[in-house]
Amino acid sequence: MMFDGVQFICYRLCGHDMRRAILLALIILLSQPLVSATDISSNTDEDSTGTLSGNYTVKDGATWTISGAYDVSEGTAIVVEEGSTMIVSGSMNATSEPQLNLASTANVSVQVGFLGESGILRIDFASDVLYPISVEIDNTTTENWTGSQLDLSGIGMDVDTLTVNITSHPFQIISISTITLSPQGATPELRTAEELSGEGTSLVIPDRNNAWSIDVQGTLIVTGSVFGAGITCHGTCSFDGASMSSTGPINVYGTISVLDSTLQGGITDEDIIIWDDATISWENSVGTGGSTDNWVNILTTRTVGVQNGYVTFYGYDLGYNSADVGPLNDNNTFTSANQGDSVIEITTSERDRMVRWQDGNGVLFTESATGKVVLVTPWGTYEHMISNLPKVNHFEMELDLPQLSFDSLVASDSESDTNKRLGVMATVSNTGDASATFFFDCIANGSDANVGVSVPHTADAGETIEVPMNWDSAAEGEFELECSIFVPYQLEGFNVLATGSASTEAVVWSENTDESTNMVLPIAIGVVVAAIIFLVVSKMRINSEVARDSLESKIEEQLAASEEDEIGTIE
Numbered sequence: 001m002m003f004d005g006v007q008f009i010c011y012r013l014c015g016h017d018m019r020r021a022i023l024l025a026l027i028i029l030l031s032q033p034l035v036s037a038t039d040i041s042s043n044t045d046e047d048s049t050g051t052l053s054g055n056y057t058v059k060d061g062a063t064w065t066i067s068g069a070y071d072v073s074e075g076t077a078i079v080v081e082e083g084s085t086m087i088v089s090g091s092m093n094a095t096s097e098p099q100l101n102l103a104s105t106a107n108v109s110v111q112v113g114f115l116g117e118s119g120i121l122r123i124d125f126a127s128d129v130l131y132p133i134s135v136e137i138d139n140t141t142t143e144n145w146t147g148s149q150l151d152l153s154g155i156g157m158d159v160d161t162l163t164v165n166i167t168s169h170p171f172q173i174i175s176i177s178t179i180t181l182s183p184q185g186a187t188p189e190l191r192t193a194e195e196l197s198g199e200g201t202s203l204v205i206p207d208r209n210n211a212w213s214i215d216v217q218g219t220l221i222v223t224g225s226v227f228g229a230g231i232t233c234h235g236t237c238s239f240d241g242a243s244m245s246s247t248g249p250i251n252v253y254g255t256i257s258v259l260d261s262t263l264q265g266g267i268t269d270e271d272i273i274i275w276d277d278a279t280i281s282w283e284n285s286v287g288t289g290g291s292t293d294n295w296v297n298i299l300t301t302r303t304v305g306v307q308n309g310y311v312t313f314y315g316y317d318l319g320y321n322s323a324d325v326g327p328l329n330d331n332n333t334f335t336s337a338n339q340g341d342s343v344i345e346i347t348t349s350e351r352d353r354m355v356r357w358q359d360g361n362g363v364l365f366t367e368s369a370t371g372k373v374v375l376v377t378p379w380g381t382y383e384h385m386i387s388n389l390p391k392v393n394h395f396e397m398e399l400d401l402p403q404l405s406f407d408s409l410v411a412s413d414s415e416s417d418t419n420k421r422l423g424v425m426a427t428v429s430n431t432g433d434a435s436a437t438f439f440f441d442c443i444a445n446g447s448d449a450n451v452g453v454s455v456p457h458t459a460d461a462g463e464t465i466e467v468p469m470n471w472d473s474a475a476e477g478e479f480e481l482e483c484s485i486f487v488p489y490q491l492e493g494f495n496v497l498a499t500g501s502a503s504t505e506a507v508v509w510s511e512n513t514d515e516s517t518n519m520v521l522p523i524a525i526g527v528v529v530a531a532i533i534f535l536v537v538s539k540m541r542i543n544s545e546v547a548r549d550s551l552e553s554k555i556e557e558q559l560a561a562s563e564e565d566e567i568g569t570i571e
Contacts, residue, residue, distance in 0.1 A: 036053065037054060039056075043063045044063075047065075047090075049068050049070065052070050055079075057081065058085070060083075063084070066086075066088045077213050078213065080216045080218045080220060088225075090225075099204060099206050101202045104167065106200035109161055110179055111191065112159050114157070116186050117158050117183070122151050125148050127148070132144035133145055134168075136166075175204065202265035205246050213230040215232050216232065224243070235255075239257070239261040248270065248271040253276070253278050259285065261285045271295060276299055287360055289360035292360055296354050297355050304371075306342055306344060307494050309329055310490045311397075312326070315370075327374075330343060355391040369389035371385075378437070399494075400432075404436060404500075406483070407464070409425075409503055410427075417510065419472060420512070422471045424481060426466065430459035430462065438456060443482055444479045445475060453467065471507075476510055
């Protein structure tokens with residue numbers, strides 16, 4: 001890029017003042033900072049004092065030991081290659097002046113040393129306090145204060161130590177640069193951030209970014225002290241009796257062990273971040289505390305694989321804040337470039353991807369998230385509950401679905417008249433894990449076939465059903481009826497058909513020929529027969545009535561004779 005800049009200048013000025021262009025290029029080159037690069041390729045022990053500056057690479061299986069006391073210049077970068085080791089048994093401190101970071105409730109301890117009876121205590125803040133804070137000292141409280149420099153007068157200084165109690169809003173970052181003690185009649189004395197301490201305080205570098213860095217591909221062992229380093233651990237990191245200040249968060253992709261150590265001055269809400277499946281061992285150690293967690297385990301991504309974009313995901317009690325998400329699907333994924341890849345991004349929030357954490361009090365928490373996937377189709381609605389959401393970057397989700405097999409399609413006859421119904425029986429089996437309510441699509445002779453079936457049919461899981469059809473054809477010829485199970489688009493990508501279609505044997509359709517030539521004679525015969533039957537029935541009815549009348553007359557005569565016999569003379 002610098003060469004291109006010089007070229008540009010030369011092209012611009014060559015015709016006017018070449019020497020001026022060359023001079024300007026030299027100035028640019030000379031103004032660039034010189035960064036040294038040092039390779040440590042053999043076992044080396046830095047056991048003195050001094051300043052480390054530039055780029056350092058520990059390589060070739062070497063061990064670099066820092067047993068002395070060293071300042072580390074801003075921007076210094078150390079790389080420990082795979083197979084190599086760095087040991088810090090002494091101290092490595094950033095040259096940047098630190099500042100005292102305050103929690104929402106902080107008790108700042110100030111060494112006074114019996115300077116005088118009373119005086120002014122001045123607090124210089126690292127940046128403007130924008131939201132009102134409360135400051136209490138010697139039972140005197142200053143309320144709703146804002147600004148960058150606070151003077152408290154009449155403070156008793158005939159004591160060894162003073163405690164300044166500061167309460168602020170939790171969303172406001174407040175840091176103290178210095179405190180000045182000005183006793184009456186005595187010389188003011190300055191207390192730097194390094195000389196201050198107290199509950200709810202931590203020593204950090206001014207810009208709250210790490211001043212120098214250690215990239216661990218191999219092994220890092222700290223038994224001494226480190227201040228202001230940004231540490232990334234891809235290999236193995238071990239803190240044993242270590243004092244770590246303003247190093248948080250330490251990013252771990254490999255493994256880390258923390259034993260009998262102190263981590264202070266985390267510049268974020270956690271001292272250590274464990275990414276994905278990295279591991280941590282934390283024993284008998286103290287972190288920044290308060291709202292700063294000792295460590296958290298965060299997934300870099302959190303996705304679920306599905307079969308298509310119509311599957312919907314719902315998540316419950318995810319992450320640090322037990323958040324609920326959904327409805328989510330692949331077609332409206334957060335990253336547009338990933339749409340259509342059958343992968344649902346569950347969340348973009350790091351807090352929702354946080355699956356384990358240990359708070360500032362040493363209490364361990366584990367996410368208890370659940371999930372549900374839903375697919376709504378014309379065949380039915382299919383759901384699957386996930387009782388324990390996997391704590392991994394990606395997992396696949398399978399739904400319990402039907403699987404249909406079109407077993408057979410059988411016509412009741414091989415011949416039929418046109419425009420007349422022919423019985424056909426369809427047999428369908430469901431060997432899947434859920435029911436399906438489906439339709440048929442049928443064709444014959446290259447066109448839609450009329451089979452008289454317009455309602456859906458349901459086959460439960462493990463069930464075989466028979467569906468009767470009535471096929472008719474308006475055209476003559478030899479045709480096969482072919483039917484298939486209609487699969488809606490919402491089931492695209494799913495294996496829901498073992499056999500999707502079936503056909504009948506060939507059926508010959510012909511027009512019905514009327515072979516009767518004259519219907520008059522049969523009709524006449526029918527009329528005659530009907531007339532004869534009518535006459536016979538009438539004759540029988542008349543004879544029956546005559547016989548009945550004759551019988552009734554005989555009965556009456558017999559009754560009259562009987563009555564005469566019964567009437568006699570009484571003698």
